[in-house]
Amino acid sequence: MNQMITAQKCAGRPAALMLHAVGVVWRVILVSIIAAVSFVAPAEEPAPSAPHAVVFSPDGRRLAVATGKPKSIVALSVWDTATLRREWLVPDRYGIPAVAFAPDGRSLAVGRINEEAMLIDAGAGKQRTTYSGHGLAARAVSFAPERNLLAVGSADGFIKLSDPTRGAEVRTLRGHQGRVYAVVFSRDGTRLLSAGVDAARVWDVGSGREQYALRHGSPVRTGLFSPDGKSVVTGGGDATVRSWHAESGASIWQLNRLGSVDALAYSPSRDLLAICGNGRRIELVSPVFRECDASQRRRLELLFARLEDDSYSVRETASREILEMGLMAEPWLRRLMTGSQSAEVRVRCRFLRHEILTVARTELSGHRDAVESVAISPEGNLLASVDSAGMVCLWDIATRRLRGHFTPSETAGHFDDDLPRGTGLRP
């Protein structure tokens, strides 16, 4: 307004008007520069980052290692598990936060930071198809085992189901409030479990309807279905691993750990659950999904009767044996710790249950940084883990020994013993 008035005043004097016009132009330029700078400035957020991920191919011969960390030289690499040689790699300056093998093992689905998911030829590492429109980062990918379906969970909470052969979108699952960390199909492919920052949700794939939400009270980082599909296990930032009834979503048991549970892997052949949520160590828990058979039930009944024995040594032996039954004894312990007439039985049952649910029994130790992801080969003989520094370790599950290790930037890994491990102060 002021400028206009000034301009009118100056109307009779061309030279002055010129000067004034130049001044106005300068001001406009200055303002637009400032506006541009201030508009650009907030866009400089820290680059999105996701942990490393490892996944075995369906035949167990190959291992894919991906990292969602920005500026990674190698965003995705595929390794031969027998020779520990790198087969191929994909560079990506933003990183690749998610990876999954197709059921036939011929292609790999990867999630990317820049709004798209990709299908890659597993043999040569060549790109096949790109699926876009995933909002922000595609943080989670998974194939349905028997149906031709790919699920991609993204950072803005949508899960898109698409047909990987035709590339057509089938359905979008809406319900998560915020980032989805993991998606996994049940073995029969009828249900989908998604772990997100708000809760874990179980969906009916056919109708696309949410069946129920499983809450940890903090972000749910990972989850998986039991082999029979009857229960679900989730791990979350509240440092717990929780088991739920797949039908009702009712809580079954809960393991308490020391740190955020970031990844879970399950070996059906050994009924073994691998948990990474305790820093540098990977914990193995068993049995997880197995129910008692008749003989085990009889044995437990006998052991619980012995908890009331007058002899201290009989009670102690029975306690130890119950402890060895692990999670199988948990329902009994839960019932008796409040329901028993005998104070001795109540006290011991509470104690044993606490021991089973909180104390780690078997651990794999050798990583030098926090483990971020873990996978078990389909045959159940190999376990792969990757830590925050990118070191991948391959373990022999039967012997609990380290088989070899590598980092994605290497071309070949190292077998067994040359890993600079702890000096063994405390075995």
Place this chain on the structure above:
Amino acid sequence: MDSGMARGIRRDIHTLYALGTMGGRTDAELLERFLARTDGDSEDAFATLVARHGPMVLGVCRRMLPTSHDAEDAFQATFFVLVRRAGSIMRRERVASWLYGVAVRTAQVARRRNARHRAVERRLMDEISDAQSEPADDRDELLPILDEELNRLPHRYRAALLACELEGKSRREAAKQLGIPEGTLSTRLARGRKALRERLQRRGVSLGVGPIAGLTGTLVDNIVPERLIGLTVRAALSDSSRVGATAMVATAVSSLAETVLKMMFLARVGFVVAALTTAAVGTATVASLVRTPAAAESQKADPTTAGPVARVGVAKDGSGDPLADGTITRLGSIRFRGGNQRVDALRFSPDGQTLVTVSRDFLIRLWETKTGRLLHEVLAGSGSVSSSPSIAFSPDGKQIALSGSERAGGDKPGYDPVRLVVDAGTGREVGRLPARPGDIDLDLAFTSDCKSLISLGYDGGIRIEDIKLGVELVHRDFPRDGTGSLALSPDGKVLAIWTGANTRKLYLWDWQRAVEPREAKTPRHRIDGMAFTSDGKALLACDDLEPFVYEWDVAMGDLKNEIALGDDVSPDGVAVTPDGQTIAVTDYGNHGGKHFSGGVFLLERATGKLVRELPTPGTSAKHVLFSPDGRWLAATSGMGVHVWDWRTGEEVAAGTAGHRSGIEQITTGPGGLVATAGDDHTVRIWDAASGVERRRLLHGGWVRAIAVSPDGKSLASSSLDNSVRLWDISSGQEIYNLPGHGLYGSRRTVGFAPDGGRFLTYGDDLRVRTWDVRTGKALTENTVRPPGVAAAGDVGPGGVPGGRAMMQGPAAFTPDGQHLVAVVGGSFHTIEAATGLVEKSVMHPGGHVLSLAVSPDGRFFASSGSGRPIWRNLPDGRIQSSLPDHHPVCLFEMASAKLVREFEMPTDGAGPVAFSVDGKLLAIGFGRGRGEMRLIDLATWATVAELKNIGSAPHTMTFSTDAKSLIAGLNDGTALVFDLARALAPRAETEHR
């Protein structure tokens, strides 16, 4: 003589004092003249002294004595003593201070005599005091206390206060009289006032700002009648020449003077003996055993006039350290124990024979390395330093630089930063560097010439300052972080600066050459505990969280080696042997929160191979150091220091060490049996008479409660390893290992039923259990649900009670095993043990409850806790909370849960309470620092005995079952067994001692 005397008195004394030849002279000069004994001059000098200091002396006497007659007698006696002992006054400028001391003593003697004759003279006395001195207001009651406390101040402070506050002299006059500069006088005045105020507060007298000034009015209005001055001068001088003494001097006065003279002589002898013994046995812990007068009305009276009790044949404990009078024995050893404070820095003398430690209360201690004997102990600074100071030793080990914050003077809230350099041997301040307001030093180091101090400020600035001049020589800013540290290479050339956990940068700086600091490569994690090798070529540091030790090449700035430790190790400090072959790493020892037991690991530097593990059970080790000769290894842990001959792994003074942590509970059994439970995972069984450790029972965590069965054969213990165990005392074997009361929290209680067939446990999982001693089976288990406290339920697996554990206080079972008194949520609850039902509840009148005891008949329970916090609104809108300087001890009736009596204890440091075996006495432990105990007769509520300066603050107390001794477990991990008969015996009159 007569003529000289007459000549002296002919003069107008006031004129003489004010204007005459003597008036302008200092006390020292007057005293010299008096001692020269030349006629006339000598008298004049003496008269001047009487006139000059008379008002002060008379003031003291009047304040402490009820009648003016008594006061005048004491006044005269005081000057008689001056005449007799003038030659022995060492520091002649301190006449005023000396006279003051004598006056106080004389008045005390006179008062005690009065008290003795009071029954006879009561009526008369009352009449006199009614007539002559107005009834006392509160202030009059405080005045004797003021005089006594003033008398206990160090000479230099007392003299300054006397001159300026009590005699009302101007600064200039006072300075001249004392022969010191005015500036020094001001400093002394300020410090003296502060010290006096603190002392008075400890005695329950609280004074506002400029307190002493408030009293000055009362103190200086004592105009001495000329009659009295004349009388005194005449009588004193005639007495001194022993001519016609009896004629001149009233018998009362001369006998008073004689008594005081005798006392002074004995005190001197006592002092000399004490000094000799102290020097001989090398200890500073001679406690005094003091008993207050039994007469009920004199409870307020002076509780202690006796100095340290010194005897030639001092009793000794198992390791040969002396015991205070009245102490039968010590359970454990004080060698390498730091008392109440964590040791924050340590340094070996160049020959490795002496170890110097500094704790965060600025207490410097010198230890003999090979025996652990405390050689010397001294407090640096004013002693009011706050926590977490930075400490550095000079390379020659002679000076210590301390930086911390000092409680702000006057009424100012908060703390002021202070930076001192003190002599490591004497603790005397040798330099004081200017402190920047609002900035504290994160770390300090001396330059290799010991003349300058390098400091890393909170603002990230490195400053190098000259200690003598206080001038900043070098200043360079590094990233501001607030958590950094620094290390200087042995040749003093390279400074390693770790900027802190937030900025995570490591710089190596050749600071003497004008070159830029080089940034060294840092590992992914934070580092801690930097140490250079003795050749200065390598720098070592450990990871702050993960089990690694890193090594840098100093010349190149490269991270050249990484030594991996075991998975469970949380390193906290690192040291390297002078030959550079071996490194020592301390373990913080918090193994995933499961157990808490640290130690030191010795590793081969080149290979990382474990050489030896040196555990420090129950405590975490932090700072670690090798002696320059490479023989000894010292590590700080908990309240003390551990020293090993690291090549053999043998720990110095470990054999008789007793607990290596605070004692949590003490309990006694028949036959002189004492059992102690400690945070070092052990229960120890002792013989009370000899102090010999009979058995050591090992738990896997802090042991928090123990009980001995009535027959003395078994012991039950409850520990944070989540177990309750039953032990056979004679064999030391574990009988049962039973489920405990959780891994978390800290409050546990154990008790036996009188028949010995059952025992009871209670813990902060709020569960109370009864166990069968024979089978080890739980008979009952119930959850206690006090009103207003969230129900226990089974929320956490294993009954981990979550946040409720924080609200838990102590608990105790009644002797019949039927009931439990437990503190939950700030209230006492009486609970039926078999059912867990809460019967009665009552609030604690103060803050936190620290200790609880049930009387032997089960009718009462006593508690001790902190006072209610005081909240203050500061002018800047913040709220400051502080604890009052007193705390309550309460007695409750069990059946009704009603408060029967509340005592105020004079410090903010609440301690344990215990009932005597017959239930007639209540023992109360309290105090910070060196600790005090008091015995109260529950029939009369009178304090019947006081034990002061016992060595360290008591944490738990109990009486032996034969009722002959009182045993106190102290914070330094030792326990003292006191002879109860000695403590209760009437104290011999001070003057006959």
